[in-house]
Amino acid sequence: MRKSLLLVVALSLLLGVMPAAAQTKIDVPVWIAFTDAIRLGWAQDRAAEFNAMHPEYNVTVQGYANYEELFAATALAAEQGSLPAVVQYFEVATQNARDSGYFKSIADALAGRTEVLGHEVNLDDFIAPVSAYYTLDGKFTSMPWNTSSAIWFSNMNYLNAAGVEIPSTWAEVEAACEAIMALENAPEYCFTFPNHGWFFEQWIAQQNGVYANNDNGRSARATEVLLGGEAGVALLNWLDDMAAKGYLYYSGAQGGASWGTVDQAFQSQQVAMAAYSSSDTAVYTQTGIDNGFEVVASFLPYNQETGWTGNLIGGASLWLVDGLAPEVEDGALGYLLYITNAENAASWHQVTGYIAIRQSAIDLLTEQGWYDENPNFRVASDQLSQSTVTVATSGAILGGFPSIRNVVTQAVDTVLLTDQPAEAVLANAIASANAILTEYNLLYAE
Amino acid sequence: MQFLVIGMIAVVGAAYLARRFSQSGLKPAFGAVVGAVVGMIGSAALMIPLDWCTFDPDRTATDMGFGILLMAATAALALGATGWIAGNLAARRTVFSGGTQPGTFKGWLTPWILLAPTIGVLALFLYYPSLDTFRLSTLLALLGAPRTRFICVDNFTRLATDTVYLNSVATTILISIAIVVISLVLSLFIASMVYLPIKGASVYRTLLIWPYAISPAVAGVIFLLLFNPTGGIINYALNNLFGLRIPWLNDPAWAxxxxxxxxxxxxxxxxxLFYLAGLQNVPKDLIEAAAIDGANALQRFRQVVLPMLSPITFFLVITNMTYAFFETFGTIDYLTGGGPLNSTTTMMYNIFLVGIRNNDLGKAAAQSIVLFVLVIGFTVLQFRTAGQRVTYGA
Known part of the structure; x- marks a missing residue:
């Protein structure tokens, strides 16, 4: 009797609750540009945890092949009025994200709240270079997530054999190369770097060179590209000199295709040193272990004439779509705050090699002894946290940036493969880049 | 200015059609009237959608010249077509088909219903996008931008001073000619060898044809690994055998x-595959006759086999040229990405770089129209010149 009563009560409760629950589940679609099990899987696991914490929400994470594809899918979705709640945009599309009008700044959405759905906000906890890059017009605009920096990897077998220290300046790179290339078992070349626009940006920011006018496009819309001026010429001259001396290996690949050529040269020990993104710290360290050489990561060498101001960030951030229903927006904000809280920022760093973007996450990792055991993993965050935040090291925000990057890699290509002087090549590149920027501003600016 | 041009084209058109009409036995006066009208309509065909913008006072002389060229070209096309149709009509032939043949449909509805799906798909996915390319080519248009801007024929006239573009035209021609010549000579040589009756011929014939089944992108990846300057097997072998290291992918002379x-x-x-089939169709008696007349193997090949293969060679030149123009894209993308120093940027690849990599739809549309016109012109030229020297049958 009692049992059947219980059953009836349970059934009626279930029947009463279930449809209600199904009706009130709030969908929060999130689009990111990863399809690999590690990164997409990580984001989906966090979504599952978030949904368990907040049963009224249903956060779904969808992966796209790369930034460019996601960028196109977003433009299409905007035309059809079917944007998700959150979209991941790479750093150089920041101006585009801003001009598109699809997105709302995180600061506006938070409207001064200190917590959303029980997830703490604390934007001051983000390390300075990160918050500097994604703060536009004094407002925290998009949520940083996968942030990296350009660092330097050395094959210690060669450096030890040559009896040289890891170089920290361009002059030291040259001196180290002289010793390494004099070895009996010298590698084919001394060092290499991906001819990707990002490395040009890193090396001119180190010299405090500015990429575009109006404070790198941060005080007002950038209308003129500068490409670092003197700093750009100095960089091109150094690279040209290194290539002429036979130290620098240039694979001929530009942009996205350039990463793989550097991987291959470093892994097959055809070069002793390489500039690369910290996002692959785990892979590079493991490559050395697998192939019997020690890999040590260090800061990206800088121009000793100008000194080191700092490095800028790379990677992507998560943008909140404008015009969402308030409860969807809160769910999206909650998820963004959840995946970037101290524990999750630390876990994201450990599984990928992207830097820990919060000071509290860095503290947590330090406490656990992670950095002592894995010194290569601390290089990028140290490099960023020791950077002086200036207009140059905040990074440029400008229209048509992805196309302008192609102009820059072409300029590096020209300097390395022809006898044209760096000044003339850079002047041509500036002219081409300005044409792109002018056309972009014609179509996008108010 | 534009009215002057229209007037001149109308006069030329009248004279031309008057002559064509009298040749076909029609009244020349009628031809003159038709020619003037068609000339006027033809010359305005592209200019009306462009709103005569090339004649605006703030346009350069280059733009105006380009506009006149466009008017002359469209008028010439219209006049040529009218003359051809009139000639056929006068000779009491129907314009398109040779009259009723067995097996044709009685009504007009059934064939149209049967054709509708194909035409629908073509119109939606081929004709409409092609026409839209013309519209895009007159715009400053970036992918995802909230607006576009009409810039007349700037996308075309700027190509004349665009060094990267001009360079890509030369690269396309050189790479295409090299591919066609080397590929045809080599495949004819191999086919002649394979044609010899040897044991196991069918097995290695099959093996030889395999590369064709691989997609250009996969071919690109395979050769990327082989040609890699530091870790590639080709340089490894060259280095061990001759002490050579060739900068395959990072030297503009080698890429x-x-x-x-x-x-x-x-x-x-x-x-x-095609040469093998061709060789099998060369009549044995012709070769025997030549042999009896005292021709040696080389002479028999040059005087008998080669001419007999000319229809296949002609066909292969056209298909290989098309391949070199359009299909090398995947190989280039994986192998060199157009570099170094744009030494492997063909016209096709440049369209991709401008349109997709740089999101610049307007400039890419203009370049693809130029490529389209060039390919049509090239094909017509091929049929006019090479086509006449081809022997079909003995």
Whole structure:
């Protein structure tokens, strides 16, 4: 009797609750540009945890092949009025994200709240270079997530054999190369770097060179590209000199295709040193272990004439779509705050090699002894946290940036493969880049 | 200015059609009237959608010249077509088909219903996008931008001073000629060898044709690994054998050859297949007759086999040229990405770089129209010149 009563009560409760629950589940679609099990899987696991914490929400994470594809899918979705709640945009599309009008700044959405759905906000906890890059017009605009920096990897077998220290300046790179290339078992070349626009940006920011006018496009819309001026010429001259001396290996690949050529040269020990993104710290360290050489990561060498101001960030951030229903927006904000809280920022760093973007996450990792055991993993965050935040090291925000990057890699290509002087090549590149920027501003600016 | 041009074209059109009409036995006066009207309509065909913008006072002389050229070209097309149709009509032939044949449909509805799906798909996915390309080519248009801007024929006239573009035209021609010549000579040589009756011929014939079944992108990846300057097997072998290290992918003098070798390898199987079939169709008695007349093997090949193969060679030149123009894209993309120093940026690849990499739809549309016109012109030229020297049958 009692049992059947219980059953009836349970059934009626279930029947009463279930449809209600199904009706009130709030969908929060999130689009990111990863399809690999590690990164997409990580984001989906966090979504599952978030949904368990907040049963009224249903956060779904969808992966796209790369930034460019996601960028196109977003433009299409905007035309059809079917944007998700959150979209991941790479750093150089920041101006585009801003001009598109699809997105709302995180600061506006938070409207001064200190917590959303029980997830703490604390934007001051983000390390300075990160918050500097994604703060536009004094407002925290998009949520940083996968942030990296350009660092330097050395094959210690060669450096030890040559009896040289890891170089920290361009002059030291040259001196180290002289010793390494004099070895009996010298590698084919001394060092290499991906001819990707990002490395040009890193090396001119180190010299405090500015990429575009109006404070790198941060005080007002950038209308003129500068490409670092003197700093750009100095960089091109150094690279040209290194290539002429036979130290620098240039694979001929530009942009996205350039990463793989550097991987291959470093892994097959055809070069002793390489500039690369910290996002692959785990892979590079493991490559050395697998192939019997020690890999040590260090800061990206800088121009000793100008000194080191700092490095800028790379990677992507998560943008909140404008015009969402308030409860969807809160769910999206909650998820963004959840995946970037101290524990999750630390876990994201450990599984990928992207830097820990919060000071509290860095503290947590330090406490656990992670950095002592894995010194290569601390290089990028140290490099960023020791950077002086200036207009140059905040990074440029400008229209048509992805196309302008192609102009820059072409300029590096020209300097390395022809006898044209760096000044003339850079002047041509500036002219081409300005044409792109002018056309972009014609179509996008108010 | 534009009215002057229209007037001149109308006069030329009248004179031309008057002559064509009298040749076809029609009244020349009628031809003159038709010619004037068609000339006027033809010359305005592209200018009306462009709103005569090339004649605006703030346009350069180049723009105006380009506008006049466009008017002359469209008028010439219209006049030529009218003359051709009139000639056929006068000779009491129907314009398109040769009258009723057995097996044709009685009504007009059934064939149209049967054709509708094909025409629908073509219109939606081929004709409409092609026409839209013309519209895009007159715009400053970036992918995802909230607005576009009409810039007349700037996208076209700027190509004349665009060094990267002009360079890509030269690269396309050189790479294409190299691919076609090397591929045809090599495949004819291999086909002649394979044609010899040897044990196990069918097995290695099959093996030779395999590369054709591989997609250009995969061919690109395979050769990327082979040609890699530091870790590639080709340089490893060259270094061990001759102490040579060739900068295949990072020297502008060598990179086009990497693309050519990969593309030739890729198209070899297809060409061998056709030459094999061709060789099997060369009548044995002709070769025997030549042999009896005292021709040696080389002479028999040059005087008998080669002419007999000319229809296949002609066909292969056209298909290989098309391949070299359009299909090398995947190989280039994986192998060199158009570099170094744009030495492997063909016209097709440049369209991709401008339109997709740089999101610049307007400029890419203009370049693809130029490529389209060039390919049509090239094909017509091929049929006019090479086509006449082809022997079909004995």
């Amino acid at each position: 086009p050859w990497a693309v050519i070798i990969a593309s030739v390898w890729k198209s070899l199987g297809y060409n061998i």
